[in-house]
Amino acid sequence: MLTKLKHVALAAALALPLGALAQNQDSLFIRKLYNIALTQGNSYEQLRYLTQNIGARLSGSPQAAAAVEWSRQEMEKMGLDRVYLQEVMVPHWVRGDKEYAAIVNSRITPAREVNVLALGGSVATPANGLTAEVVEVQGIDELKKLGKKKVQGKIVFFNRPFDQTHIVTGRAYGGAVDQRSSGPSEAGKLGAVGVVVRSMASNTDDFPHTGGLRYADDAPRIPAVAISTKGADLLSSLLKEDEKLRFHMRLNPQWLPDVLSYNVIGEIKGSEKPDEIIVVGGHLDSWDIGEGAHDDGTGVVQSMEVLRLLKQMGYKPKRTIRAVMFMNEENGLRGGTKYAEVAKQRGEKHIAAIESDAGGFTPRGFGITAPNEPTFQKLFAWKPLLAPYGLHDIERGGGGADIGPLKDDRVALIGFRPDSQRYFDIHHTANDTFDKVNKRELELGGASMAALVYLIDKYGL
Amino acid sequence: MLTKLKHVALAAALALPLGALAQNQDSLFIRKLYNIALTQGNSYEQLRYLTQNIGARLSGSPQAAAAVEWSRQEMEKMGLDRVYLQEVMVPHWVRGDKEYAAIVNSRITPAREVNVLALGGSVATPANGLTAEVVEVQGIDELKKLGKKKVQGKIVFFNRPFDQTHIVTGRAYGGAVDQRSSGPSEAGKLGAVGVVVRSMASNTDDFPHTGGLRYADDAPRIPAVAISTKGADLLSSLLKEDEKLRFHMRLNPQWLPDVLSYNVIGEIKGSEKPDEIIVVGGHLDSWDIGEGAHDDGTGVVQSMEVLRLLKQMGYKPKRTIRAVMFMNEENGLRGGTKYAEVAKQRGEKHIAAIESDAGGFTPRGFGITAPNEPTFQKLFAWKPLLAPYGLHDIERGGGGADIGPLKDDRVALIGFRPDSQRYFDIHHTANDTFDKVNKRELELGGASMAALVYLIDKYGL
Structure with a gap:
């Protein structure tokens, strides 16, 4: 607590040199940004189009291409100084049409179908599927302790749930997700034939959550699915009754050749320091189910809204402000990587990058x-200007996957933090749809990002 | 801002005398409260029963009686020191089964049906309904300026929307709700034959929002309905094309004799100062549509959860802690009034009352x-203990309708403040259903109330 109070005092001390007049101007400017966002916002209707007219848009899909062209056109309409595409080759994985899984148990006739989704990047099963006994573990450590003898020929079922005691759900996700990302290769190394992962979810329902896996170079590639939380509870309880039960899974996903795609970039040129760049962004791609609403349609439309709001305010930025719609966050991060590479080649000086990729x-x-x-303290000094809008958690730690590659000794990487309670109920599921987004919540987020961009532009970092 | 910083400093100064050890104990206790709430909570399943097995429960209805008996049994199960009913006579208004409204316009054939709900307490129309020309106003002031001549024989359409620039939506509600509560009588005084009120809503959709009206003693009682926000926009735009269009409404609500009902009260007796009472409560009744989930099923189950959590922690309070399920908040406030009357008769000393009635x-x-x-400062001093749980808005102003009548020179009236963005999308509509409640959000609320009750009990006020 004392540490926190010290920060408040320090922040106040740093805030005072701005002068009461400047503070008052800033507070009025920010108030007006929110007023416009809440009464003349454009992002909700944009999100409706992106989610309902284009829909799910995994890298390499026709829908991802549509999202590129749509966001380019949306930014063209805004009369920005420059709108352009940045080429990037992206991976192209397709789910296939045969996804099926069931629990096979002598006491259950017929086999009991369960809801699964192939993990993104998974290889296929044999055409008729694979069926094997199941070994349930709470994580990779437990798997390793079991060793080859107990894992060989089996399907490994990673069933460690979210730790619900975390107040911010992202921490629960962080504490469980290694099962999905590394679990398949760790199981493969021990001779497993397949993997079932409990969905990375805050809630209990019938919707499986997909998400990327990372096959290690030194491990056999075995097929892997996410099972819904209800399905995982069922499988676990049936295993307690009959440890010899078998799990059947059939998948026919495919890796296709890489596809040419794009980051979509719009910018307002700085009037005084055009070489200092402030980025605000989200990612255009989504998983191939649902509508990619909170992940990350909301980040995309909020980022465009930041530029639109500043233009509508008649604000002429000193620095260059860019909205970047990154491609391929979900299964490759090629867009974020490419953006940073090009920035480095061109010797661009990014002073801040803000990403919205935690829901709207x-x-x-x-x-x-x-x-x-000093950069931390400069940002913390603006807390009193942001607190009236409920922005209290302005803290150390954070950023975003797409902006991560920009990290250097100059740039501040900043993750927009919305309320986290509902995000992992729908993240990477068929349930991540437009109707889960609240118009005012979405608009408050865009305005919050615009307010921070304004302060960074006006005072530098 | 300076004022705010001064408060922080003052709060810190007041917090220090507690001592670092006590602070640490408190912080551990509160952390454990949240852990239990999030992993062994009971409130979500209770809410499922209240909303889905009992459902909407307007005062005087069989469902309201069921809610009384259910909450009594739920508290009996908890092994409290005392669970009892407090008699209260409640009004009994029923909506009837003939609710219908339509816009009648020579250019629209047939008449265009629109979604309405009678305002709670409205009188009926003639059996065949009433049809009249419409005069649209933005509020009571504009209505009064029009005067009798322009209002006589017409239906008054109050169409002032929410001011969306408020960050906390309750302020927008407060700025619009006089149209619903006082509008019918003000229109009646000027000779209007009926009233249509734009729904008190943050969003735009087809769901009308009901809510209580208050007929003045000196005004003719005319029937009044809420129209959905989409319906209001339609009516307004059609009026611009044809100011002679007519509105038809048919309602057959009835006032029936008052019914005997109850506040339901459970308490843990204080071990040191049993005569000092801390109340935590919500209201059992709801409107007669939807399921009364966020209004106020969540407040009811959170209040019971406070007692359950403290018991599960093995906490023996110094003071008496009462959970009160108030009856009849929506259309009479008889329960809250009765509770305060009885408290006064018995000379009970309430030191704090916390109400959850703003959603879960x-x-x-x-x-x-x-x-x-000093009481404000004592409460503000606990901010550092509550901030880790996102409880930053610990501010002056607030309370709750049911606890309002307790106001005296001793008691602190405290309103639990959840995030407000979604509440007025569903408030008083058929959409206020269990599926709109997120389990973790609900549980965090119960734990937050329990944390505050613990601090008030331990240190007094």
């Missing part, structure tokens, strides 16, 4: 990875 | 009406 819920703050302490 | 969304803080400045 009520804003709570920003998580910051700053290059040095 | 993610907790943001508490709004406080304290009897004096």
Whole structure:
């Protein structure tokens, strides 16, 4: 607590040199940004189009191409100084049409179908599927302790649930997700024939959550699915009754050749320091189910809204402000990687990058990875200007996957932090749809990002 | 801002005398409360029963009686020191089965049906309905300026929308609701024959929002309906084309004799100061549509959960802690009034009353009406203990309708403040259903209330 109070005092001390007049101007400017966002916002209707007219848009899909062209056109309409595409080759994985899984048990006739989704990047099963006994583990450590003898020829069932005691659900996700990302290769190394992963979810329902896996170079590639949380509970309880039960899974996903795709970039040129760049972004691609609404349609439309709001305010930025719609966050991060590569080649100086990729819920703050302490303190000094909008969690730590590759000794990487409670109920599921997004919550997020961009532009970092 | 910083400093100064050890104990206790709430909570399943097995429960209805008996049994199960019913006679209004409204316009054939709900307490129309020309106003002031000549014989259409620039939506509600509560009588005084009120809503959809009206003693009682926001927009735009269009409404609600009902009260007796009472409550009744989930099933189950959590922690309170399920908040406030009357008769000393009646969304803080400045400062001093749970908005102003009548020179009236963005999308509509409640958000709210009750009990007010 004392540490926190010290920060408040320090922040106040740093805030004072701005002068009461500047603070008052800033507070009025920010108030007006929110007013426009809440009464003349454009992002909700944009999101409706992206989610309902284009829909799910995995990298390499026709829908991803449509999302590129749509966001280019949307930014063209805004009369920005420049709108352009940045080429990037993306992986192209397709789910196939044969996804099926069932619990096979002498006491259950017929086999009991369960809801699964192939993990993104999974290889296929044999055409008729594979059926094997199941070994349930709570994580990779337990798997390793079991060793080859007990794993060989089996399907490994990773069933460690979210730790619900975390107040911010992202921490529960972080504590469980290794089962999905590394589990398949760790199981493959021990001779497993397939993997079933409990969905990375805050809630209990019938919707499986997909998400990327990472096959290690030194491990056999075995097929892997996510099972819904209800399905996982069922499988676990049936295993307690009959440890010899078998699991059947059939998948026919495919890896196709890489596809040419794009990051979509719009910018307002700075009037005084055009070489200092502030990025605000989200990712255009989504998983191939649902509508990619909270992940990350909301980040895309909020980022465009930041530029639109500043233009509507008649604000002429000193620095260059860019909205970047990154491609391929979900299964490759090629867009974020490419953007940073090109920036480096061109010697561009990014002073801040803000990413919205945690859902379009009520804003709570920003998580910051700053290059040095004075930059942290400069950002913390703006807390009193942001607090009236519920932005209290302006804290150390955070950023975003797409902006991560920009990290250097100059840039502040900043993750927009919305309320986290509902995100992992729908993340990577067929349930991530437009109707889960609240218009005001979405608009408050765009305005919050615009307010921070304004302060960074006006005062530098 | 300076004022705010001064409060922080003052709060810190007041917090220090507690001592670092006590603070640490409190912080551990509160952390454990949240852990239990999030992993062994009971409130979500209780809410499922209340909303789905009992459902909507307007005062005087059989469902309201069921809710009384259910909550009594739920508290009996908890092994409290005392569970009892407090008799209260409640009004009994029923909606009837003939609710219908339509826009009648020579250019629209047949008449265009629109979604309405009678306002709670409205009188009926003639059996065949009433049809009249419409005069649209933005509020009571504009209505009064029009005067009798322009209003006589017409249906008055109050169409002032929510001011969306408020960050906390309750303020927008507060700025619009006089149209619903006082509008019918003000229109009646000027000779209007009926009233249509734009729904008190943050969003735009087809669901009308009901809610209570208050007929003045000196005004003719005319029938009144809420129209959905989409219906209001339609009516307004059609009126611009044809100011002679007519509105048809047919309602057959009835006032029946008052019914005997109850506040339901459970308490843990204080071990040191049993005569000092801390109340935590919500209201059992709801409107007669939807399921009364966020209004106020969540407040009811959170209040019971506070007692259950403290018992599960093995906490023996110094003071008496009561959960009160108030009856008849929606259309009479008889339960809250009765509770305060009885408390006064018995000379009971209430030191704090916390009400949850703003939805079961993610907790943001508490709004406080304290009897004096030291009490405010004592409550503010606990901010550092509550901030880790996102409870930043611990502010002056607030309370609750049911606890309002307890106001005296001793009691702190405290309103639980959840995130407000979604509440007025569903408030008083058929859409206020169990599926709109997120389990973790609900549980975080119960834990937040329990944490505050614990601190008040331990340190007094």
